[in-house]
Structures are given as structure tokens and as C-alpha cells.
Amino acid sequence: MSNAKSLEELEQKQDFIRRHIGPSPAQVSDMLSALEVSSVQELIDQTVPASIRLEQPLTVGQSRTEVETLSYLKSVASKNKVFKSYIGQGYHPTNVPHVILRNVLENPGWYTAYTPYQPEIAQGRLESLLNFQTMTLDLTGLDLASASLLDESTAAAEAMGLAKRVSKAKKANAFFIADDVHTQTIDVVTTRAEQFGFEIIVGKAEDAVNHDIFGALFQYPTTSGEVVDITDLIAGVQSKKAIACVAADIMSLLLLKAPGKLGADVVLGSAQRFGVPMGYGGPHAAFFATRDAYKRSLPGRIIGVSKDRLGNDALRMAMQTREQHIRRDKANSNICTAQVLLANMAAFYAVYHGPQGLKTIAQRIHRFADILASGLKAKGIALKHSTWFDTLTVVSDSKDDVIARAIAKGVNFATNLEGEYSISVSETTTRADITELFDIILGEGHGLSVDAIAADVEANGSESIPASLVRDDEVLTHPNFNSYHSETDILRYIKRLESKDLSLNHSMISLGSCTMKLNATAEMIPITWPEFANLHPFCPLDQAEGYQIMINELHDWLVNITGYDAVSLQPNSGAQGEYAGLIAIRKYHESRGDAHRNVCLIPSSAHGTNPASAQMASMKIVVVNCDKNGNVDMADLKAKAEEVSENLSCIMITYPSTHGVYEETIREICDIIHEHGGQVYMDGANMNAQVGVTSPGFIGSDVSHLNLHKTFCIPHGGGGPGVGPIGVKSHLAPFMPNHSVINVPGTNIGNGAVSAAPYGSAAILPISWAYITMMGSEGLKQATEMAIVNANYLTHELSKHFPILYRGRNNRVAHECIVDLRPLKELSGITEMDVAKRLQDYGFHSPTMSFPVAGTLMIEPTESESKGEIDRFIEAMVSIKGEIEKVISGEWSIENNPLVFAPHTQGDVLGNEWDRAYDRFYAAFPVPAVAKNKFWPTVTRIDDVYGDRNLVCSCPAVETYRD
Structure with missing residues (x-):
């Protein structure tokens, strides 16, 4: 009985793993059979160099169920003390409309x-x-x-x-x-x-x-x-x-x-x-x-x-x-x-509040500031300024007593300056709050009446905004800001816009290097809990104990996963992480008297943010060539490392490579850079092919950024938010970002910040925390392994119809592959853009187009997609190949075929005129699977050149809407 119970508990623990990983055991078996391997481990052995495979498993703990995870995290969140915040300084309590x-x-x-x-x-x-x-x-x-x-x-x-x-x-x-x-x-x-x-x-x-x-x-x-x-x-x-x-x-x-x-x-x-x-x-x-x-x-x-x-x-x-x-x-x-x-x-x-609603909110905030100021001045309290919108700064020789009373009542003021404190009222402030503020500042029994002061302010008018600065022009006059003020109207407007967009709840988004994987509902739930959502970033640390526990646990897990010694969670995008990592390298060299080390080697295949980030860190960029197989050209690397040896700061390299393979020479690359006194920056964009199998620290790099919005399940949000923490070896740890308001432990006091808040986008860190918790050590490794299985299966099937540009050891790819469309383009005139747009008719977002190689598609299925969805994508690509062949054969002309007219909207397909060489029904439903879940693009092919020549970056004129 005990064994049966243990088995049941184990199955429950692994329940989330099987829900995150798309393919069923039967589907995995079918894919392995197609790849002619007997097990996942055999495929990993064929794909990942043995020299970089981890010798010990991860130690982030066993997988927890969704219920266990949320229950524990709720107990952690409850340790946060959600005080009323009047701190201001760029952060204010707000009422999030529930419909939004x-x-x-x-x-x-x-x-x-x-x-x-x-x-x-x-x-x-x-x-x-x-x-x-x-x-x-x-x-x-x-x-x-x-x-x-x-x-x-x-x-x-x-x-x-x-x-x-x-x-x-x-x-x-x-x-x-x-x-x-x-x-x-x-x-x-x-x-x-x-x-x-x-x-x-x-x-x-x-x-x-x-x-x-x-x-x-x-x-x-x-x-x-x-x-x-x-x-x-x-x-x-x-x-x-x-x-x-x-x-x-x-x-x-x-x-x-x-x-x-x-x-x-x-x-x-x-x-x-x-x-x-x-x-x-x-x-x-x-x-x-x-x-x-x-x-x-x-x-x-x-x-x-x-x-x-x-x-x-x-x-x-x-x-x-x-x-x-x-x-x-x-x-x-x-x-x-x-x-x-x-x-x-x-x-x-x-849009929901409209210009008048917003002005009413702003006027209410300002009126409360006036009421508070009037009452305080009536009692002889000195204010630093005679003008304000929402913030009053009090000059006080009893500041400590006031702050102590505020804390006792669960209230936070801004306390940065000696002998001063500031109070910023907000949209959430009420009349009862103003009374409480009087009690805190003046002590109880002050005799002030908010209603009486409000009436006095109303009668005498306000001069706290100079007359010359009072806004006198209309704003937000466009119909979009004046049409959706009832909940019914805004709900339908939000839904109408949502319906125009393809997202992961429609189909696979197979963007190479962007890792569009499952963002599980259980991971998303905590971000709206008040205990996480309503804390000011500059509140006293003892009020953020829950955040500190969660952040510290996430920090330790990321250290274990990356093989580094320390992690900074401050950078709030991958590019910010690159920048912070390069600053750490630069400061490290300076600390050793090597400020002249300012050359950054970057392979020609690198992400575009790599050279841009290096330029922002004032580094000189030297490009390293790639060989015909897409790997770093070792001879060129050695020559250039030798040439710039005295001034070498670092190399920026992505692993697995941007070409989707595990380069065999990665450890040698690290050694060459270190021999010449440089540091190795490993771009973390492709960590989804490393977690639990290898790690950047184990391979030999010194610093990486991690895209939590890729590998660790924070959703892309239509183009943001992102989180790009950096992991570093111990010698770089002192040079990670600090913060002038809230000190970040483990970094030098003099270090500057790279983001506004000490822990960056802290509110969405629970997403990655929950992902790691529910996957556990075993699940994280399985996710990487299944990403490799899915990518190799997809590559195997597509290679029957398209050339695959690069492969690694044993003809395998890592977690993504590059499909070369250039031979077809040369024969037909059909471009990679045409293929990308035609995929929309099949209900798919295009893979990454023309990066890292022009004329190609870089495809990453991730571990979250089932074999059925991958097969549906393969069917679409094969069908499109057939359409291109009809152009090559002359059955369709280059000017008249479904690819150059793609995507097809309902209005296009149902229009009165149809002079195409192909059927209307085929335009919209090229394979039977499309009819089961048809996504209609709402516009046809967009003219990029027209848009840049006629730059309009605000809502179209009202006349457009009248028409």
C-alpha cells in the first residue's frame, strides 16, 4: 500500500511536467523511431558533445504540483506587508480596471x-x-x-x-x-x-x-x-x-x-x-x-x-x-x-476613462493634495514648496516621530532627505486616508475636518499650479478615446482587437531563437496577487520579506542551472542583460589596471543586439568569421585573438550557436579567450537547449544573460515585457548592478544601476519561480531533451523537402533548425517573405525570417508543442513547397499565385472580382486542417515602403473612421 501511495504521489508530482511537455509518450516513441534512435538519451548522446554534458544533475528540488506550488508561494507572499504607499518618486498606487x-x-x-x-x-x-x-x-x-x-x-x-x-x-x-x-x-x-x-x-x-x-x-x-x-x-x-x-x-x-x-x-x-x-x-x-x-x-x-x-x-x-x-x-x-x-x-x-474621466482622476488627486496642504499649513506645518500636483514635501524637525507613527499605521512616506519627508497622494487615496494622514502628522485630536477644508479650498480656489502652467488645450480627441466608456463597449473593443492577433492560444509560434513555449496558467496567477502587485519598490526591506524569499530562491536556482556563482535580477530585458554583463566585464578589467582592454570579438552570426550592446559599452568590435558549416572559424578566431591580445576585453558568443548546432569547439574558444586575458560572454538566448544538460558556467564562460521571457516561461506579451538577469562567475560578482535607493547585497556600493528598480521587473519573477518549482530538476532537463527531440524530428521531416542549412555532430541539430529557401527562390522568384505571409493563411506565424542568414527560415518548435501540432506545421510547409513548384513549372505565373497575394483576408476572398489563377476556397483553406481552426488575417500584404515614406505614427484622422 505504501509503495502504491508513493507511486501515486510521484505521478502527482510529475503531473505538471507532462502538461508542460507537449508530446505524449506514444508521440515521443514515434518521433524517436523516425529519427532511428531507441531512446531520448541516445539522441542526446548523438547531439550534445560529451565534453560539455553535466556530470551531476541539477539540485533545484523535486517537481511540485500546481496546488503545492501556489499554496507555498501564497504563504511566501503573505510575508510581504502591503502598506499604503505615499512614496511616489515615479511609482504610485493605481486602480486597475477589472475589465482590463x-x-x-x-x-x-x-x-x-x-x-x-x-x-x-x-x-x-x-x-x-x-x-x-x-x-x-x-x-x-x-x-x-x-x-x-x-x-x-x-x-x-x-x-x-x-x-x-x-x-x-x-x-x-x-x-x-x-x-x-x-x-x-x-x-x-x-x-x-x-x-x-x-x-x-x-x-x-x-x-x-x-x-x-x-x-x-x-x-x-x-x-x-x-x-x-x-x-x-x-x-x-x-x-x-x-x-x-x-x-x-x-x-x-x-x-x-x-x-x-x-x-x-x-x-x-x-x-x-x-x-x-x-x-x-x-x-x-x-x-x-x-x-x-x-x-x-x-x-x-x-x-x-x-x-x-x-x-x-x-x-x-x-x-x-x-x-x-x-x-x-x-x-x-x-x-x-x-x-x-x-x-x-x-x-x-x-480609452476606458477617456479625456474627461482622466481629467477627473487627475483633478481629484490634485484636490486631495490641496486639502492635505491646506490642513497642514493651518497647523503651522512647513511645506518645502508653494506649488504641487500630487506631492507635498514637509520640512520637519520631528521627522522620525512622524515616520514612526506612519509605520505603526501601515503607511509609507518618502524619507530620502535629512529633515524632510514627502507624501504623494494617488488615484487610490480617499477622504478617510487624508484624515489618517492628518492624524499621523499632527497627532490625534488635531480638530481638522476634511469636509470643511475641502469646502474652503473649493471656495478660495487653488494656486498650487501656477496659472501659466494650467493646461488649456484639449487632449485625446480621437474617437478611440471617446467611444468605449461603458464596460460593455470596452470589453467588445478589447475583444475585437484581440481577435485580430495570432497568439499561442491559436497555434504554434515557431520562431527560432525566441522560444515561444507554454506560459502555464498556474505560473501566471501570482502576478496579480495584491501581496506581489501592490508593493512600492522603495518600501523598507522588512515590508518585502516575501519578495526577498522568492527572489533569493530564484537566484539560487538560476545559479545552479547556469553553473555561475551569482545572479543579478535587475536587467529588465535581454538587451539590458547584455549591457549589464559587459559593464561587469569592463569594471573587472578596470579593477585590475586593465582599463585599456576594450576589444570585443563577435562572430558574424551573432544576434544584432550583441554588437549594439558592445557599442553601448564603448567597446571596439572585431568580427570573427564563420566557416562553411556555420561554426566559428577557429583559425580566424585564433588570429584575431592574437592580434588584439593586449586589448582583448571579451568575446560574445551564443550557445548553441545562432545556426542551431552545438559547436564542438566551444571549450577551446573559451580557453583561447582566457589565454589572451579576455572574458567569455555567452548569450543566453538559446538556454532552452542547455538547462539540465549543460550550462554556460560548466562550459567555461564568465557571464551570460538569461531570457526569462524565453527559456523560463515569462510570456512575450506581444513584444514585452522581458527579463534579462545576468549570471556571473565569482570574480565578476562584485561588478553587477547596484541601486542608489535600495542597496543590492553582494555588489559594490559604487556600482550604478541599469534599470529603475533594484530588482527590475520584480512582479513577473514569480512566473519563472513557479516554472522551476513545478518542473523541478528532472522536469527542467526533460524540457531541454524534448526541445531537442522536437527540433530534430521537425528537421528530419522538413529535410525531405527543403535543404537544412547547418547541422552539428551526427547530422543533428540542437533546439532549432534553419530551412534554406534560396534554391527555391532562385528557381521560382518566390521569396522568403512570400512564404512567411502564406503561412498566415495556414494559421501559423512565420518562423524567424532571414536571420541569421538572409533567405532562410529559422524554426524552433520548443518542448511544449505536441507531435500533432508539429506535423500540422510540417504539412503547411510541404503544401507551400508544392505551391512554389507550380510556379516553377509554369502552372502559375510569378505574378499570379497564392504566395504573392498572401495573406488572404475574408474581404479579399469574398470580393466581387476574382482574377486569380487559383480557387478562392484554396486561397483560404489550402489544407483540410485549416478549416478546423481558421484564423483570418484582417489586412492583406502591407506596403512597408509606403509606410516609411509617409510616416504617420498617431491614430488616423477622424474622417477615416467616418468613412
């Missing part, structure tokens, strides 16, 4: 979609992002906005980079930051400037004009709450041919004059308080706007309005689309991740 919470944040239709590189099947989130851009333009008063950046502080760092690129003060090398900018922003911008070799000057805002600068950054309102007319400061900066940047509070812009109207060249900030939880620091979408003249220097993504083949308006990513892969070390930025899911939430928040 349930139907966007908690909806896999929104959170499992990929970056909209295939815009015909991404029109829903593209429209939402266009709403976000339009909202940004209206509120900032500028010409051009991006589709979001990672957070306010990194957006400020990007603004500095833009300022340097476009400023006409070419000889200047200093960037000025007003000392009343948020502390974390000064920290992040200073870190970025250090890598670029810029000088940072921090001082009184009015002193900016006294320095030789290429740009300046002001906060509006300031971090201590003051509302200042910065028109003259901006003009003074511009008189020096420098660029004036303004970090603005998004909610205040409903009441304050737009910074663009004050003359600002760049306006940025966080959209967090538009319906996104604080989440202990993130993820949150930053907004970024600038002048049209600087559009070619704008970092990140821009959504633009173009036309499809039939002349309909259609949306796409404009200009900056994958610029890292196109321009590499010449890219404006290494950032290839936006915060799409969070930008969409903020955009829907604005």
Missing part, C-alpha cells in the same frame, strides 16, 4: 502573442500601441512617439543618447541633470554616461546654462513635488545648441501644460499610474516623444500607419523594426524589447 485586468493582463490572447514583426496578424495590438503613441503625443505636446521603452530611468538614458546624436553642440561632452530629478533616474543615466565616456553634471536646474553641455534633463513636476515653469530653462539649454529633455508625470499632464508647449525637445516618463500595478518596480511601460526632426534617432519601436495591397489602412512597425540586426553596432540603441503588454494596459486605461 481580466481581459488583457490575465488573458493569453494578449500575453502570449509575439512581437508584431508579422503585422498582418498583429493589427489588434498594433492599434492599441498606436493608441498609446497618440496618448503620448497628446499629453506631451510633441510630434513623434515610440511604442514604449523599458522604464522611465532607461528612457532618460536613451534621451541622453539621442541628445548626443542630434545636438549641434558637437564639441560638448557633458550632460546636465537637475538635482530634483528622481534619484534612480540620475543613477541609471550616470551609469550609461560612464560607458559612453560622457561627463554628468548634477546641479540646480537653473545652473544648466552655466555649463558646456549637449543636453539637459529636468523633472516636471520635480521629485519633491514642485511645479516649476521650465520654459526659460529649456530655452537657455537650447540657446547653447543643446537638447532639452523633460521627464514628466503622466497623470499631471492632464492638468499641466504639455512640456512640448514649453519648448522641450524630448519628453519621457512612466505610464505606470495609468492602470498598471507598482509590482515592486515593474514591468511598466515608459513613454518617449520627440520632435519630427529627430525621428531617425528615436530609440525603440514606432508604430506607423501604412496601406495594404488593397489600399486599406494597415499598421506596422516603422523605421526602427529590428534595426539592431540591420545596423548592428551603428544602431541607435540595443533595446529590442518594448513593454507592449503594459503599454496596452495603459492605452486601454486611457
